[in-house]
Amino acid sequence: MENPSFGMFIAVFEEMFGPVLFWLMVTVAAAVTAVYLYVLIRDRAVSWRKFLLAQLSMPVGALAAVVFVWWVTNSGLGDVGGPVDVIVLLGVAALGAVGMAVFVYTVQSLIRGASQDDG
Amino acid sequence: MSTDKIMASRRAFLGAMATGGAAAALPMAAPAGAQQVATSASIVILGAGAAGAALANRLSARLDGATITIIDPRQRHLYQPGFTLIAAGLKPASYSVSTTAEWLPSGVRWIEQGAAGIDPESQTVITDGGETVDYDYLILATGLELHYEGIEGMSRDVIGQNGIGSFYAGPDEAAATWREMDRFTETGGRALFTRPATEMKCAGAPLKYTFLTDHYLREKGSRSRSEVIYAAHSNSLFGVPIVHEKLRMLYDDRGFDTVYNHVMTAIDPGAKVATFDTPDGPVEIGFDFTNVIPPMRAPAVIRESGLAWEDRWVGQGWAEVDPYSLRHRRYPNVFAAGDVAGVPKGKTAASVKWQVPVVEDQLVAQIAGDTTDRSYNGYTSCPMITRVGRAMLIEFDYNDNLTPSFPGIIAPLEELWVSWLIKDIALKPTYYAMLRGRA
Numbered sequence: 001m002e003n004p005s006f007g008m009f010i011a012v013f014e015e016m017f018g019p020v021l022f023w024l025m026v027t028v029a030a031a032v033t034a035v036y037l038y039v040l041i042r043d044r045a046v047s048w049r050k051f052l053l054a055q056l057s058m059p060v061g062a063l064a065a066v067v068f069v070w071w072v073t074n075s076g077l078g079d080v081g082g083p084v085d086v087i088v089l090l091g092v093a094a095l096g097a098v099g100m101a102v103f104v105y106t107v108q109s110l111i112r113g114a115s116q117d118d119g
Numbered sequence: 120m121s122t123d124k125i126m127a128s129r130r131a132f133l134g135a136m137a138t139g140g141a142a143a144a145l146p147m148a149a150p151a152g153a154q155q156v157a158t159s160a161s162i163v164i165l166g167a168g169a170a171g172a173a174l175a176n177r178l179s180a181r182l183d184g185a186t187i188t189i190i191d192p193r194q195r196h197l198y199q200p201g202f203t204l205i206a207a208g209l210k211p212a213s214y215s216v217s218t219t220a221e222w223l224p225s226g227v228r229w230i231e232q233g234a235a236g237i238d239p240e241s242q243t244v245i246t247d248g249g250e251t252v253d254y255d256y257l258i259l260a261t262g263l264e265l266h267y268e269g270i271e272g273m274s275r276d277v278i279g280q281n282g283i284g285s286f287y288a289g290p291d292e293a294a295a296t297w298r299e300m301d302r303f304t305e306t307g308g309r310a311l312f313t314r315p316a317t318e319m320k321c322a323g324a325p326l327k328y329t330f331l332t333d334h335y336l337r338e339k340g341s342r343s344r345s346e347v348i349y350a351a352h353s354n355s356l357f358g359v360p361i362v363h364e365k366l367r368m369l370y371d372d373r374g375f376d377t378v379y380n381h382v383m384t385a386i387d388p389g390a391k392v393a394t395f396d397t398p399d400g401p402v403e404i405g406f407d408f409t410n411v412i413p414p415m416r417a418p419a420v421i422r423e424s425g426l427a428w429e430d431r432w433v434g435q436g437w438a439e440v441d442p443y444s445l446r447h448r449r450y451p452n453v454f455a456a457g458d459v460a461g462v463p464k465g466k467t468a469a470s471v472k473w474q475v476p477v478v479e480d481q482l483v484a485q486i487a488g489d490t491t492d493r494s495y496n497g498y499t500s501c502p503m504i505t506r507v508g509r510a511m512l513i514e515f516d517y518n519d520n521l522t523p524s525f526p527g528i529i530a531p532l533e534e535l536w537v538s539w540l541i542k543d544i545a546l547k548p549t550y551y552a553m554l555r556g557r558a
Contacts, residue, residue: 007557008552008557008558011552011555011557011558012545012548012549012552012558013548014552015547015548015549015551015552015555016544016545016547016548069540072544073508073539073540073543073544074209074507074508074543075507075508075509075536075539075540075543076508078508079506079508079509079536079539080536081509081533081534081535081536082530082533082534082535084528084529084530084535084537085535085536085537088536088537088540089536
């Protein structure tokens, strides 16, 4: 197999979601990340209180990610058939956990602001 | 916003993961060469299906000044790899349907008629509307013909009644096949699966569908009162020996009754009996549910054009091309891609994905007065669904070698969830990107 190009991946994503939705999702993901970085810089510290809640939300994000993938693909836990499936499943969970933690931390920072807690 | 974000990250991840996988089943070809070639050549493409549309896009990007004409009366474009999913009740009939128009580039002339005749000596194509189209280069991408009449008593009209399905016929017939299979698996009985003795598109599909029917029988608790028979046309289940052995083991494991050297010749829909030609003479097998796969052959316009093989696949009429360059063996300005190409393997979308850049490079080099060693190695891919939720990502070439895209990561002969994910969510977008000439 020849190496897929970056442009080809973009093309496949555009077909998968439609160009409008795809680029909207990219924009939203980039915006949340940017806001996360913004609050970190604004506060000049990690708020451990916010981080605690973010951590607590991680299992929820992990589970939601896995269940969502199963739902979209008409499959379930019983379909895991080999090591690569376990790795992919854990990867989905990890991504969901991290995504949820970043999101929860960012939302708290925006709502509560920097002054309410210094952890 | 939170929902959007979560959806975005989940789906983007799914996409990222699955796109990597789609690289396997629809392998990534090199992007079309950046350098345009100036020409006034007239190129005619017969057929606007997967191969025809992809070549129209690639050639129009690659050639400057060429006249590209595509001849096809079909207004609907069908994503055929989706038919098994429709026939398994996992997708609606609309899943496979788009329009021909949306895949064709501007600047290409689309004649919405069928091709009625080809004269390779005078380099002309005559349409069924009576129009004569001259060409300098001709690409045969007509697809193939499902020859239902090759089975006595069979026609498209009987699909969806009396336990008879046939998902190859189209998206609506695939949905009708699902209704019959759904009804059958509620009660159980005898399920009969076959394949024709001719070359066929996606030789894995009849095997997949046997697994899928078994899946629903088990899920609904009717497997114990059912019999699942697979009638192979030859003495093996699959043309690649190592894949045959794996399938034989899985078929034993699932309790299927496999009979070999059985070719369906007739069906009696009322009596629910199929007749098979076997080395021991005709054999009748009754069924409560069956998925009929008709003999397949090239469309009449190819069979009668003088461009077909005469001494191979006799009666099937596949285009006589070199298996590596896909150039016609007697008319060097004629190429074939997709189902109609007379090559030993590769009547799948994955093959098209691999063949199209070869035809493109060979043709462009020829126009430029050059040559290229770009060649097609027979690569094809078969996401062999073994139940809802699992598949084996089988890839192989002309030499019956397995050619896994992810050696050591995605095992080709293991039933894996990740292979199912690839089939379920990544193949269709990859296919559509291919049509646009972008993948």
